[in-house]
Amino acid sequence: MKTIKTLKSRIKTLKAILYTVMFFWLVILIYTIYDFITNEINPYLVLALILLVTSMTIIRQIKAAQEKKLSELEDHKD
8 A cells, every 4th residue: 555655656746847847848948949030059958958858758758667557556456
């Protein structure tokens, strides 16, 4: 029972982290588009976008693995 609560807590935490990273990604994406329209592309902004997309992918994979563990534990519990 404790592990199920722990996994649910981890999933909620990962979801919150993912939404925070997605928010920063959106802000940097909008600024990059604005900067591209007014000036040139800043390579640091592009690098930041790539790193944020990579981190979002990793967080999604970890979250999916935790959800899979949770569903397996709930199936074995029944």
